[in-house]
Amino acid sequence: MKSESITRRSFGEGAMIAAATGALLGAPAAARAGSAAERVRLGIIGAGSRGNQLLDSFLPIPEVDLVAIADVDDHHAGETADRVKKAKGNTPTTARDYRAMLDRKDLDGVIIATPDHWHALPAIQAVLAGKDVYVEKPVGHNVAEGQAMVRAARKTNQIMAVGTQQRSSTHFQKAVEIVQSGKLGKVFWVQTWNFENISPVGMGKYPDGEAPSYVDYDRWLGPAPGHAFNPNRFHLLFRWYFDYAGGMMSDWGVHLNDIVLWALNAKGPNSVYASGGVRTTDDDRDTPDTLQVVYEFPGCTLTYSMRKGNGLRLNGHDYGILFCGTDGSLMLDRSGFEVIPDTVVLPYGIKRAHGDHPIRKIGLKHETAKGVDGQDAHVRNFLDCMKSRARPTSDIEIAHRSTNTCHLGNIAYKIGRRLEWDLASETIKNDPEANLLLRREARAGFELPTV
Numbered sequence: 001m002k003s004e005s006i007t008r009r010s011f012g013e014g015a016m017i018a019a020a021t022g023a024l025l026g027a028p029a030a031a032r033a034g035s036a037a038e039r040v041r042l043g044i045i046g047a048g049s050r051g052n053q054l055l056d057s058f059l060p061i062p063e064v065d066l067v068a069i070a071d072v073d074d075h076h077a078g079e080t081a082d083r084v085k086k087a088k089g090n091t092p093t094t095a096r097d098y099r100a101m102l103d104r105k106d107l108d109g110v111i112i113a114t115p116d117h118w119h120a121l122p123a124i125q126a127v128l129a130g131k132d133v134y135v136e137k138p139v140g141h142n143v144a145e146g147q148a149m150v151r152a153a154r155k156t157n158q159i160m161a162v163g164t165q166q167r168s169s170t171h172f173q174k175a176v177e178i179v180q181s182g183k184l185g186k187v188f189w190v191q192t193w194n195f196e197n198i199s200p201v202g203m204g205k206y207p208d209g210e211a212p213s214y215v216d217y218d219r220w221l222g223p224a225p226g227h228a229f230n231p232n233r234f235h236l237l238f239r240w241y242f243d244y245a246g247g248m249m250s251d252w253g254v255h256l257n258d259i260v261l262w263a264l265n266a267k268g269p270n271s272v273y274a275s276g277g278v279r280t281t282d283d284d285r286d287t288p289d290t291l292q293v294v295y296e297f298p299g300c301t302l303t304y305s306m307r308k309g310n311g312l313r314l315n316g317h318d319y320g321i322l323f324c325g326t327d328g329s330l331m332l333d334r335s336g337f338e339v340i341p342d343t344v345v346l347p348y349g350i351k352r353a354h355g356d357h358p359i360r361k362i363g364l365k366h367e368t369a370k371g372v373d374g375q376d377a378h379v380r381n382f383l384d385c386m387k388s389r390a391r392p393t394s395d396i397e398i399a400h401r402s403t404n405t406c407h408l409g410n411i412a413y414k415i416g417r418r419l420e421w422d423l424a425s426e427t428i429k430n431d432p433e434a435n436l437l438l439r440r441e442a443r444a445g446f447e448l449p450t451v
């Protein structure tokens with residue numbers, strides 16, 4: 001198998017471009033690429049479902065040229081090339097292997113929307129080749145991959161923005177401001193959740209078979225362990241297998257926990273424990289369909305609750321974030337937020353024991369806001385940062401920490417013990433066996449470059 005690390009020639013070029021980029025900090029992307037003023041030339045790696053959603057935001061922007069597409073599925077690449085041609089008039093190059101794209105001198109950046117196990121390698125290779133990167137969440141397949149991505153971004157001074165786009169929604173920003181303002185009183189309990197009922201069939205069971213002829217399946221597997229082709233372990237559904245992703249915890253949990261870290265101004269929890277299993281879904285998934293994770297922060301508990309065998313909504317929402325403070329609560333999701341004032345009560349027992357006494361009146365006002373989709377603004381921020389060289393709203397380091405909460409939830413679930421997390425070294429302090437799960441060995445030929 002051909003080594004995945006970029007060739008000596010392309011690496012040399014990449015290093016030179018990276019060095020030149022460092023020297024040109026502050027220069028517009030177009031100047032770095034030497035192309036026509038203000039144009040931004042991008043490629044996309046992974047043109048599946050999410051890749052095409054991202055193009056909904058990128059393609060309408062006049063200064064964006066989408067000049068290259070890499071996808072291991074020829075149909076996805078071809079269909080996306082047709083779409084670009086219709087929207088922009090040019091025909092982008094298409095390839096199964098993205099490495100040729102990274103060798104191009106006329107490319108400013110890449111959008112990476114591959115499955116989770118294929119985020120770290122192209123993102124690191126891209127910044128080493130002097131490209132800016134917009135990479136989808138969760139940051140990597142495991143903690144060590146995220147750490148390598150942060151190191152690569154910092155070493156090269158390239159932009160590495162992550163698709164945790166809720167940070168660019170104005171109502172999420174306002175909600176975080178309210179939590180941080182102290183208006184809710186002491187925020188001591190936060191809940192995030194995802195509930196739905198897909199029991200018992202879920203995605204069903206399908207026999208292993210031959211990969212379609214128009215797909216480079218070995219390349220789809222990439223760093224993941226070898227496995228016969230199965231439609232459940234492929235497009236879209238890969239997220240329910242630990243070989244490629246982290247189940248609902250990292251697929252959706254990352255969006256929710258990301259906002260919690262932001263609002264609590266925290267880099268991560270001090271400890272985590274979890275309980276769950278595959279209890280209600282009779283398909284081939286190996287990630288849990290039932291999960292309860294408890295995170296401990298100084299003075300605050302966060303729980304992530306997930307079930308796929310019962311869709312009863314919490315406060316009318318099948319997913320969301322609930323901040324509870326001593327003066328009231330803030331309920332938040334993509335549709336908007338609601339501030340709900342609380343009432344202090346004098347319980348019967350206290351009243352009987354100590355007699356009636358005045359109780360605290362809460363002055364918090366009820367407030368609602370409608371949801372604002374942040375996707376376009378998030379993409380705009382990435383493009384602006386390519387020009388200004390400022391750190392993006394969802395910089396890799398921020399999103400790496402949010403992703404870590406999900407990896408930790410999954411590790412605690414697998415290990416079944418309470419894990420103490422060292423924020424500075426990003427290691428588990430009390431459990432050597434759990435520490436081993438912070439990384440995994442890539443399949444030969446798909447190892448990360450040393451950064």
Ligand SMILES: NC(=O)c1ccc[n+]([C@@H]2O[C@H](COP(=O)([O-])OP(=O)(O)OC[C@H]3O[C@@H](n4cnc5c(N)ncnc54)[C@H](O)[C@@H]3O)[C@@H](O)[C@H]2O)c1
Nearest residue numbers: 046047048049050071072073076113114116136163235236
């Ligand atoms: N930010 C968000 O709100 C959001 C929403 C959905 C998905 N996502 C993320 O986007 C990523 C992709 O998810 P999806 O639902 O689009 O999956 P998908 O299976 O629909 O698309 C993945 C695409 O990547 C291609 N691919 C796989 N390996 C490749 C490689 N080595 N080189 C080039 N192409 C390769 C596949 O052929 C496929 O076309 C996931 O990490 C997911 O978590 C983010």
